[in-house]
Amino acid sequence: MKNTDFDWKPLALVPLLALLVLPLIGSASTWLTLTVAGLAMGMIVFIIASGLTLVFGLMDVLNFGHGVFIALGAFVATTVFGLMGDWTGSQEIWRNLVAVFPAMLVAMAVSGALGLAFERFIVRPVYGQHLKQILITMGGMIIGEELIKVIWGPAQMALPLPEGLRGSLLVGDAAIEKYRLLAVVVGLLVFALLAWTLSRTKIGLLIRAGVQDREMVESLGYRIKRLFIGVFVVGSALAGLGGVMWGLYQQNVTPQMGAQVNVLIFIVIIIGGLGSTGGALIGALLVGLMANYTGFLLPKVALFSNIALMVAILLWRPQGVYPVANR
Amino acid sequence: MSFGTREISAWRTPEIAGLNIAYVPENMGIFSDLSVKENMLLAARQAKRASQMDEARLQWIFSLFPAVEKFWNHPAGKLSGGQKQMLAVARAIVEPRELLIVDEPSKGLAPAIINNMIDAFAQLKATGTTILLVEQNINFAKRLGDHVAVMDNGRVVHAGTMKALAEDDALQQSLLGLAL
Amino acid sequence: MLTRLLSNDFPRSRVLAVLLVLLLIALAGAPFIFPGVKALNVAAKVLVFVVLVASFDLLLGFTGIVSFAHTMFFGIGAYGIAVASTRLGPTWEALGVGLLAALALSFVLALLVGLFSLRVRAIFFAMITLAVASAFLTLASQLSDITGGEDGLSFKVPEVLSPSFEFSETPFLGVTLDGRLLTYYLLFAVALMLLLALLRIVNSPFGRVLQAIRENEFRAEAIGYRVVVYRTTSSILSALFACVAGAMLALWLRYNGPDTSLSFEIMMDVLLMVVIGGMGTIYGAAVGAALFMVAQSYLQDLLRLGSEAAAQWPWLSSLLSPDRWLLWLGVLFVLSVYYFPTGVVGRLRAGAAGIKV
Numbered sequence A: 001m002k003n004t005d006f007d008w009k010p011l012a013l014v015p016l017l018a019l020l021v022l023p024l025i026g027s028a029s030t031w032l033t034l035t036v037a038g039l040a041m042g043m044i045v046f047i048i049a050s051g052l053t054l055v056f057g058l059m060d061v062l063n064f065g066h067g068v069f070i071a072l073g074a075f076v077a078t079t080v081f082g083l084m085g086d087w088t089g090s091q092e093i094w095r096n097l098v099a100v101f102p103a104m105l106v107a108m109a110v111s112g113a114l115g116l117a118f119e120r121f122i123v124r125p126v127y128g129q130h131l132k133q134i135l136i137t138m139g140g141m142i143i144g145e146e147l148i149k150v151i152w153g154p155a156q157m158a159l160p161l162p163e164g165l166r167g168s169l170l171v172g173d174a175a176i177e178k179y180r181l182l183a184v185v186v187g188l189l190v191f192a193l194l195a196w197t198l199s200r201t202k203i204g205l206l207i208r209a210g211v212q213d214r215e216m217v218e219s220l221g222y223r224i225k226r227l228f229i230g231v232f233v234v235g236s237a238l239a240g241l242g243g244v245m246w247g248l249y250q251q252n253v254t255p256q257m258g259a260q261v262n263v264l265i266f267i268v269i270i271i272g273g274l275g276s277t278g279g280a281l282i283g284a285l286l287v288g289l290m291a292n293y294t295g296f297l298l299p300k301v302a303l304f305s306n307i308a309l310m311v312a313i314l315l316w317r318p319q320g321v322y323p324v325a326n327r
Numbered sequence B: 001m002s003f004g005t006r007e008i009s010a011w012r013t014p015e016i017a018g019l020n021i022a023y024v025p026e027n028m029g030i031f032s033d034l035s036v037k038e039n040m041l042l043a044a045r046q047a048k049r050a051s052q053m054d055e056a057r058l059q060w061i062f063s064l065f066p067a068v069e070k071f072w073n074h075p076a077g078k079l080s081g082g083q084k085q086m087l088a089v090a091r092a093i094v095e096p097r098e099l100l101i102v103d104e105p106s107k108g109l110a111p112a113i114i115n116n117m118i119d120a121f122a123q124l125k126a127t128g129t130t131i132l133l134v135e136q137n138i139n140f141a142k143r144l145g146d147h148v149a150v151m152d153n154g155r156v157v158h159a160g161t162m163k164a165l166a167e168d169d170a171l172q173q174s175l176l177g178l179a180l
Numbered sequence C: 001m002l003t004r005l006l007s008n009d010f011p012r013s014r015v016l017a018v019l020l021v022l023l024l025i026a027l028a029g030a031p032f033i034f035p036g037v038k039a040l041n042v043a044a045k046v047l048v049f050v051v052l053v054a055s056f057d058l059l060l061g062f063t064g065i066v067s068f069a070h071t072m073f074f075g076i077g078a079y080g081i082a083v084a085s086t087r088l089g090p091t092w093e094a095l096g097v098g099l100l101a102a103l104a105l106s107f108v109l110a111l112l113v114g115l116f117s118l119r120v121r122a123i124f125f126a127m128i129t130l131a132v133a134s135a136f137l138t139l140a141s142q143l144s145d146i147t148g149g150e151d152g153l154s155f156k157v158p159e160v161l162s163p164s165f166e167f168s169e170t171p172f173l174g175v176t177l178d179g180r181l182l183t184y185y186l187l188f189a190v191a192l193m194l195l196l197a198l199l200r201i202v203n204s205p206f207g208r209v210l211q212a213i214r215e216n217e218f219r220a221e222a223i224g225y226r227v228v229v230y231r232t233t234s235s236i237l238s239a240l241f242a243c244v245a246g247a248m249l250a251l252w253l254r255y256n257g258p259d260t261s262l263s264f265e266i267m268m269d270v271l272l273m274v275v276i277g278g279m280g281t282i283y284g285a286a287v288g289a290a291l292f293m294v295a296q297s298y299l300q301d302l303l304r305l306g307s308e309a310a311a312q313w314p315w316l317s318s319l320l321s322p323d324r325w326l327l328w329l330g331v332l333f334v335l336s337v338y339y340f341p342t343g344v345v346g347r348l349r350a351g352a353a354g355i356k357v
Helices: A009-025 A028-059 A067-083 A093-126 A130-152 A178-200 A202-212 A214-219 A224-250 A257-272 A277-297 A299-316 B013-017 B036-043 B055-064 B066-070 B081-092 B111-126 B138-144 B162-167 B169-176 C014-028 C037-062 C070-088 C092-119 C122-142 C179-202 C205-215 C217-223 C227-253 C264-277 C283-309 C314-319 C322-339 C343-352
Strands: A168-171 A174-177 B021-024 B099-103 B130-134 B147-152 B155-161
Touching: A009 A028, A009 A277, A028 A174, A028 A178, A028 A202, A028 A224, A028 A257, A028 A277, A067 A093, A067 A130, A067 A224, A067 A257, A093 A130, A093 A224, A093 C322, A130 A257, A130 C122, A130 C264, A130 C314, A130 C322, A168 A178, A174 A178, A178 A202, A178 A224, A178 A277, A202 A214, A202 A224, A202 B036, A214 A224, A214 B013, A224 A257, A257 A277, A257 A299, A257 C122, A277 A299, A299 C122, B013 B021, B021 B081, B036 B081, B055 B066, B055 B111, B066 B081, B081 B099, B081 B111, B111 B130, B111 B138, B130 B138, B138 B162, B147 B162, B155 B162, B155 B169, B162 B169, C014 C037, C014 C283, C014 C343, C037 C070, C037 C179, C037 C205, C037 C227, C037 C264, C037 C283, C070 C092, C070 C122, C070 C227, C070 C264, C092 C122, C092 C227, C122 C264, C179 C205, C179 C227, C205 C217, C205 C227, C217 C227, C264 C283, C264 C322, C264 C343, C283 C314, C283 C322, C283 C343, C314 C322
Parallel strands: B021 B099, B099 B130
Antiparallel strands: A168 A174, B147 B155
């Protein structure tokens, strides 16, 4: 960005992993399908994880309940889709998008609103006490999950893709699902937006500075607490968006999906370095790719492979690939 | 504790700073991953973008601390100790402030740089800024201070005008163990 | 003599002492005092969870380590018994082999986990243990050849312990004297011994050092205690106790599956019990486990009543549904972390000492 020696090694891990796996998979077209699937999944996980890592980086708050926003977003979207049947049923992509984008926006709004409440009532009373944060945010997630069951019922619900987004494009021999490409695009947009905000706006500057040295930023006259609430709400909204996309990816939603994705997100932000958005992106892409490659090659060890990846990275850089200074 | 007419003991840090007080901490408080420009922009509370910072004031700061201009786009972490100290002070004065609290600015600095800093503070004083300086280096303090308080183990053991202290060798000897 | 038994760690509160004595009597005489299968099941579960929660308290309350992988050791113990009994038949040897194998595996894993915890910061560690526990759960479901997969393993226990074994024709105080009774008292004896052992551990010099490390690790290291050794030992001990608790559970249920011992819900339950009971007290585990188990079994009935009573308001009825037991648990959990940070035991002790908490 500036005259820094940009630390490119972690970034190189992504193509490195992809290339290493190529001989194991054999066929180039399968590899391409899996890679796109992995990148798509990675992007969705990134959208969810970005909020969490900033929340931790900025305010040292450990939100073990981040999963609740994922599930909420997904369920809200399901309801919205239910209301827009004629738009999702159509074969025309633009019509589908007219259904998808409002669903995303509503999901984000609802998740963001819940985030506001969550911060006020669950997180704020326990600033600075990590153990209590862990316990309380987990409790909050359980309450949220159960409330979702109260509202939508405990069973899994289908979240089918709109007609126009189904199916795949053929690139040579490889079938690449249209939805996955959309996921990659959305993910990149979110990343671009976050990166732009962080590097080009004053608020972004405040966030980056606050992640490094919160007290100094306060000494410069800024009320970090307010900034934090904003970051928390945005993080929750992003998790809601991620939830919608994850639900569409799996084509179903369950109340437990938050808890399930939680584990993946933690792995991602640990790999990336707590507080680093770029790190979260790399971590997410690696995790997404890993999950898809091992899902194909060695299905039984899928989750373990991600843990092994995390351990390997921690052995190389114990603070994650892009550790944030002053921590 | 009060500032002007306000009783501020119970106030929180950002609010106190908002009274147009700038603080240069002992550890400088530089954001190493941010560029020098970004460090300055952060301290410029009125500016939303780098272009909104007072150009004339920036030029004045550059004249006092050339390193700040030289490394404008570089990460602040790459600066040397003395340069970081200059940046810390530069940050504190990027906008006019009523009160400047500076904690041991000369610590670990080369004598040449210390002179630069004394010049800077002298110019600041001339603009009407009040400076609360905590210093171990009596020479530094002597050239700038109007009032002085000497502390020992957390207690104020002497307070008075700097002129009186500077002229009284015996007093210096007893308080500081040396006469300068 | 009582002093030595309790390792000089008295309840220090009259109310607490009374509660504990009542609990002891209730558990000791459960088959006779509380008729019916359900009551005995609750009592047995209390015994199992007292040990599990107390072992977790050693780790969390005394050493200050947050680990979500605790249920992993619980599961290993349970599966040890289950797998051995399934493979080697319902013999005492099988039980022995299963238990020893489980303890050995727990030891090794706890060692690894303990050592790893020192390489990374506490926050990382907590998250990593969460990931590991999830992975283990998945593994247990997938290694269906060994573990019976999702369905779990049902197995027989040695004849003396099985319900069909009656060692006396005539019922005593209205209770048939069968293998079930014997199993219960076996569990009771083991639970009591383990609890006293934990009391001994935390009140020993070792335990004091653990607390010192929890309060200020840097200082403890500076004084000369090798924090690595103490923390790892604590992890291992805690895991071993949890492992035995798992074995106890499997023995009682004569069944084990992934959800019985490895689920996330159990981890949350343990957390709740240790928080409500009181962290860093060991007695808290007993109080917490008892309160929780009783509430879980009987509160669901209460909720059912409430749900039916509120049938005309579907949302209220839904909120009060006994299936949503976990919701109220969650609320209780959050409230206790805020208002009851020292738990029941802490509150009682503070009250007795005249301190306002």
